[in-house]
Amino acid sequence: MSEPGNGPEWSPPEPQQQPARKRRRWLWVVLVVLVLVVGGCLAAVGLVVSEVSDEGSGEADSTVKVTYEVTGDARDVTVSFSVQGTGDLRTEQELEQVTGLPWRREIETSGQDISSTLVVTVGEDGGKATCRVRVDDGPVRTDTASGPNDTATCKAP
16 A cells, blocks of 8 residues: 555646636617717707797797877876786786876887786866777777766777
């Protein structure tokens, strides 16, 4: 028999190392390209929507002239007028005591679907007062109040 330690020693076989797995870089490249394409499409759609909404809102920015007039022989009248537009949801109102006619006021506003109201109330002394209101080149709306505390209302359009 052989003596221990003099011969080759037995050792278990070394495990075979598997080759390192190559990472799938092409998958990441495809994902990045896909994200860029989708992002570009969304940006283009947003730009088109923004331009279309800017074109549609151009009407809301146009200036509109509203003319109010009160004529007649009444010496004491109360004038109240308002203008309202849906484009900018703007409302203007004013109340004024007038001691001599004729009375006239022009205002400029912006928006769409402008509507305007003029109300004239004759004072205790009586008399006659006629109101007129016009929005831009639209039709003139008129009404007449006669006698003490009578009221005329003009609405346009």
